Amino acid sequence: MSAQLQVSAPAAAAHEQGAPAAFVRIEHVTKKFGDFPAVDDVSLDIQQGEIFCLLGGSGSGKTTLLRMLAGFETPTGGKIFIDGQDMSTIPPYERRINMMFQSYALFPHMTVEKNVAFGLEQEKLGKQEIRARVAEILEIVKMTAFTGRKPHQLSGGQRQRVALARALVKRPKLLLLDEPLAALDRKLREHTQFELINIQKRLGVTFIVVTHDQEEAMTLSSRMGVMNHGKIAQVGTPAAIYESPATKFVADFIGSVNMFEGRVIAEGSGRIDSQELGCTVVVDRKLNCPSGATVWTAVRPEKINMSRSLGEEHALRENVVRGVVKEIAYMGDVSIYLVQIDSGKTVRVTLPNVMRDAEHRITRDETVYLSWHGSSPVVLTE
Amino acid sequence: MAQLDNRAGRRLVAGIPLFWLLLFFLIPFIIVLKISFSEVRLAMPPFAPLFQWIQGWPRPKLHFGNYGFLFTDPLYISSYLYSLKVALVSTFCCLLIGYPMAYAIAHASPTWRTVLLMMIVLPFWTSFLLRVYAWIGLLKNNGVINNILMYLGLIHEPLPLLQSDFAVYIGIVYSYLPFMILPLYANLEKHDNTLLEAAEDLGATPMTAFFRITLPQSVAGIVAGSLLVFIPAVGEYVVPSLLGRTDQLMIGRVLSDEFFENRDWPVASAVAILILLALVIPIMLFQHFQRRELEAQK
Numbered sequence: 001m002s003a004q005l006q007v008s009a010p011a012a013a014a015h016e017q018g019a020p021a022a023f024v025r026i027e028h029v030t031k032k033f034g035d036f037p038a039v040d041d042v043s044l045d046i047q048q049g050e051i052f053c054l055l056g057g058s059g060s061g062k063t064t065l066l067r068m069l070a071g072f073e074t075p076t077g078g079k080i081f082i083d084g085q086d087m088s089t090i091p092p093y094e095r096r097i098n099m100m101f102q103s104y105a106l107f108p109h110m111t112v113e114k115n116v117a118f119g120l121e122q123e124k125l126g127k128q129e130i131r132a133r134v135a136e137i138l139e140i141v142k143m144t145a146f147t148g149r150k151p152h153q154l155s156g157g158q159r160q161r162v163a164l165a166r167a168l169v170k171r172p173k174l175l176l177l178d179e180p181l182a183a184l185d186r187k188l189r190e191h192t193q194f195e196l197i198n199i200q201k202r203l204g205v206t207f208i209v210v211t212h213d214q215e216e217a218m219t220l221s222s223r224m225g226v227m228n229h230g231k232i233a234q235v236g237t238p239a240a241i242y243e244s245p246a247t248k249f250v251a252d253f254i255g256s257v258n259m260f261e262g263r264v265i266a267e268g269s270g271r272i273d274s275q276e277l278g279c280t281v282v283v284d285r286k287l288n289c290p291s292g293a294t295v296w297t298a299v300r301p302e303k304i305n306m307s308r309s310l311g312e313e314h315a316l317r318e319n320v321v322r323g324v325v326k327e328i329a330y331m332g333d334v335s336i337y338l339v340q341i342d343s344g345k346t347v348r349v350t351l352p353n354v355m356r357d358a359e360h361r362i363t364r365d366e367t368v369y370l371s372w373h374g375s376s377p378v379v380l381t382e
Numbered sequence: 383m384a385q386l387d388n389r390a391g392r393r394l395v396a397g398i399p400l401f402w403l404l405l406f407f408l409i410p411f412i413i414v415l416k417i418s419f420s421e422v423r424l425a426m427p428p429f430a431p432l433f434q435w436i437q438g439w440p441r442p443k444l445h446f447g448n449y450g451f452l453f454t455d456p457l458y459i460s461s462y463l464y465s466l467k468v469a470l471v472s473t474f475c476c477l478l479i480g481y482p483m484a485y486a487i488a489h490a491s492p493t494w495r496t497v498l499l500m501m502i503v504l505p506f507w508t509s510f511l512l513r514v515y516a517w518i519g520l521l522k523n524n525g526v527i528n529n530i531l532m533y534l535g536l537i538h539e540p541l542p543l544l545q546s547d548f549a550v551y552i553g554i555v556y557s558y559l560p561f562m563i564l565p566l567y568a569n570l571e572k573h574d575n576t577l578l579e580a581a582e583d584l585g586a587t588p589m590t591a592f593f594r595i596t597l598p599q600s601v602a603g604i605v606a607g608s609l610l611v612f613i614p615a616v617g618e619y620v621v622p623s624l625l626g627r628t629d630q631l632m633i634g635r636v637l638s639d640e641f642f643e644n645r646d647w648p649v650a651s652a653v654a655i656l657i658l659l660a661l662v663i664p665i666m667l668f669q670h671f672q673r674r675e676l677e678a679q680k
Contacts, residue, residue, distance in 0.1 A: 070579075070583060072579055072582075091582070092579070092582040092583055093582045093583070093584075093585050093586055093587055093588075094585075097583075098583055098584065099580075099583045101576050101579070101580055103574070103576055105574070105576040105577050105579065105580035106580075107577060107580075107581075107595060108577075108599070109598050109599055118581070118584050118586070118594070119584035119585055122584060122585035122586050122590065123585060166580075166584065167583075167584075170584065170585070
């Protein structure tokens with residue numbers, strides 16, 4: 001799957017070897033709507049106790065995959081195993097999985113307490129036990145004060161908590177969350193993210209989260225899968241995906257990136273000649289690519305240095321280009337500079353605003369030199 | 383300025399139907415109420431004036447005898463009770479038949495939905511009277527139904543279908559079914575399907591999900607549909623006259639007989655007022671539920 005050219009990827013390898021039997025195993029699952037494959041031959045293993053995020057744009061198939069896990073859609077091909085059990089013929093109401101819906105789907109004619117108790121009533125538990133467990137879970141999500149309210153009397157954040165409580169009260173082994181924080185405003189979202197992680201750790205439930213928000217995926221997940229056009233583009237820890245993207249799509253989708261086309265100078269060396277960049281890129285790894293092969297060099301904006309003068313170490317004109325600052329966006333913690341380099345291409349650079357005084361800050365229309373360390377670029381073939 | 387215009391416009395919009403109701407509903411009602419307290423008289427108009435002028439002052443002369451009369455003659459009481467029974471049973475049958483139909487339409491694909499709704503409304507394009515007459519042709523002794531049953535050898539003598547309670551129920555249920563289906567459809571169509579998915583996800587079978595989620599949320603539609611059937615069914619005149627029993631009248635027929643045959647306008651008016659009173663309770667219920675649904679939507 002991965003066409004990454006980096007020689008070493010120790011973290012990913014370790015995971016593959018000593019992994020226990022997967023809690024959720026998705027085997028070559030395909031879902032077609034008419035002729036259109038919404039999910040296209042996806043295989044994925046998810047371990048118990050993980051928070052696994054499925055990240056992708058709209059139409060990437062992430063929600064369809066989640067709905068297949070819940071049982072609302074039947075795969076056109078392939079199999080899903082949960083806890084070793086083939087789920088093909090099991091209807092949603094017999095799966096020991098719960099889902100938190102994006103719209104929360106709270107029952108509007110029932111109070112908070114009734115909403116949360118609904119799932120337990122289906123298990124035919126005693127009234128006493130239901131009451132105790134409802135009280136316990138409402139305590140955990142801090143909604144004890146609102147038991148008698150109807151959903152339309154609650155704020156968005158409160159509804160989200162009730163939805164979470166309603167799903168968790170069944171003590172599922174697996175909780176599916178469809179865009180759990182999308183309906184909350186920014187501040188509340190950040191706060192809730194950490195709360196979700198706390199609750200997950202406390203209850204030990206496996207979470208599968210679908211989101212289009214990369215920040216959300218990065219904060220929540222222990223591992224994540226990036227989806228594109230119904231396929232999994234890359235699976236890994238947030239750091240692995242950000243620092244070592246496997247494809248141009250992943251590099252571009254997660255965070256911002258500067259991408260330059262170039263040609264490998266000699267097989268086995270780490271040297272790439274890029275006309276688009278106007279300099280030679282030297283990476284501190286060997287590329288097992290034939291000489292002359294087209295590759296893309298991806299450099300994250302925060303991994304580029306910017307200075308007014310050319311240091312001695314850059315005398316060889318490797319990993320350095322000259323440019324003119326065209327735009328500056330001051331974001332508070334960082335500033336984003338758009339630099340037009342001599343080849344005409346615009347490069348995005350972010351610098352942290354370490355000092356409060358702005359005396360020596362680089363300004364618009366200044367000529368600057370952009371450079372990067374040999375470990376910074378990621379070289380991609382697709 | 384614009385706001386002022388806006389407010390005036392809004393008042394106008396609300397005012398026109400209000401004026402209409404005032405002119406064509408409230409004023410006639412007051413006239414009927416007035417007549418119901420008058421004494422019958424062989425003249426034109428066939429009732430005594432309500433006010434008498436004594437020494438230049440109008441003095442009311444209320445006559446309660448018309449109402450008292452209704453409670454002494456068993457004809458009226460039994461007609462009232464029979465009408466309520468017919469209306470209740472018909473409403474219940476309409477609900478039993480109409481709910482699944484409305485549910486199916488609400489869950490059909492958008493193209494099918496239009497076709498099915500059209501089919502519900504289509505009978506209205508023919509005259510109501512004509513459609514009830516058609517049932518005579520189907521139900522009478524040598525009618526379609528009896529002929530088919532006899533031909534198949536299932537019966538040897540025609541079933542007395544016509545002029546029975548059964549025929550009245552068929553006629554009313556057939557005529558008023560759309561009034562049950564349409565408000566129910568309007569309600570069911572708005573339901574959020576993810577709620578049912580959520581219920582199933584929480585372990586409810588589709589059956590449980592229907593009774594715990596769909597049914598409680600459609601109460602407003604059930605009430606609206608039931609009242610739209612029940613209220614006109616109580617005063618129904620055409621169906622029982624054409625299909626119904628001759629030994630037991632419905633109150634609508636009694637009213638018309640009182641008015642046209644006996645020319646006793648005061649008693650006819652009193653009958654009308656009592657029907658209205660019997661219907662005020664369901665109408666108020668209807669409004670109560672409508673208001674509740676509006677509030678729930680906020």
